[in-house]
Amino acid sequence: MTKTRARYEPPKAPATLPLDLPWPLLGNLSPQTFMQRYWHKCPLLVRQAIPAFALSKEAGLPLLSPIPDKTLFGYACDGLSEARLVEAKPWRLQHGPFRKKEIPANSARDWTLLIQGMEARHSAAAHVLSWFRFIPDARLDDLMISIAGVGGGVGPHVDSYDVFLIQMEGRRRWKISGQADLSLRPDLPLKILARFKPEQEWVLEPGDLLYLPPNIAHEGVALDAGCQTWSVGFRSPSYRELIAEGLWRLAESLESDPSLAAIYADPNQKACLDPARLPAQLEDEIRQHIAALDLNQSPVLINGITAYLSEPKPQAIFASPDPVLSPRALQASLQKMALVPHPQTRLLIRGETVFCNGDAVTEGQDLATIKAWQILAQQHFLTQGRIQKSSKNKGLSRANSKKIDRELSLPSLTKNNSLYEAYSDGWLLLE
Secondary structure, eight states, X not given: OOOOOOBOOOOOOOSSOOTTSOBGGGTSBOHHHHHHHTTTTOOEEETTSSHHHHHHHHTTOOOBOSSOHHHHHHXXXXXXXXXXXXXXXXXXXXXXXXXXXXXXXXXXXXXXXXXXXXXXXXXHHHHHHHTTTTSOGGGEEEEEEXXXXXXXXXXXXXXXXXXXXXXXXXXXXXXXXXXXXXXBOTTSSSOOBSSOOOOEEXXXXXXXXXXXXXXXXXXXXXXXXXXXXXXXXXXXXXXXXXXXXXXXXXXXXGGGOGGXXXXXXXXXXXXXXXXXXXXXXXXXXXXXXXXXXXXXXXXXXXXXXXXXXXXXXXXXXXXXXXXXXXXXXXXXXXXXXXXXXXXTOOEEEETXXXXXXXXXXXXXXXXXXXXXXXXXXXXXXXOHHHHHHOOOOTTSOHHHHHHHHTTOSOOOOOTTSHXXXXXXXXXXXXX
């Protein structure tokens, strides 16, 4: 009798990760050591980063990817995920959503299907993403899955971000180079290097991992039909992007600054021979108002940047629960159930403020609500029991921490409470 091959079931990482202990995922390095030696510095190849694959293979029952091919093809067709189809010989790039007949058969050669944001579509991808929360959430982009036929790949290229490449099914040959020549072929729809000169080469099998920092030239080619590579990517926004977003939000905040509502007046303006020139008085007064904003120390500017980094991806879709529980019913449910972030929700903390999907959700809220949001941001899990067990009030002032310690309970939920509003909008889910 032929035994059915099992699918790997990734465990969810604990809320608090052991940062100083060796991890198989990182080649028996601790997260602290990995960050010091490799992060944003140099590549790292880890054989059997997920030991379950090698153990199952030794037992004669190799594991399959957690997500079947048909499921991935469905995601590429339903319009809810960003999907791209890359074909080689010749190079061709198509954007989804696709019709089923547009996706090549597994037996076909030289094609790759790329599907972004998989953590929002499948719990296995969300669990794998949780393994990497020793890296700041502000840097996280998403988990992309590529499935390919033999010979499939996207050509030699470079990325401007850090990425962990996890082999989940089939084999893929990787070639990498630290070359300085990053010029591209001008005649292609893809950003493919014109002169790729590999310096190292490996074949990754299921359970292996390859970490690449930014600007390392690399090329991955599938060696087996149905080859699946899971890519956990970490964005590196430019300072131009960050400052521009912060200034945009700062400009919005100026509407409520009464000192800027005053109208420019120049009762002492003299007749001038050069009316086209900007008046020196106007320029001086503008400079004075800008200096008074103290942009270098402005919390509004940095908070605006934090809000931007907490925005979900453009493809994110949130739906209200059906039915929407009343505040009282939700409060009662949290005695036994948990509030968790929607897979596409992003949470960041700055000081005492928690930002959720671009909003400062703790502004104007009571201390118990602030504490609850901080636990959600830190642990991605909130129940009455979690509040009571949390003894660390990270980010809160000493006075606020002492007060919260005396109020170790969920806040009283009302329609105006930001936790309840986030639940009603589908940003938080009840599990």
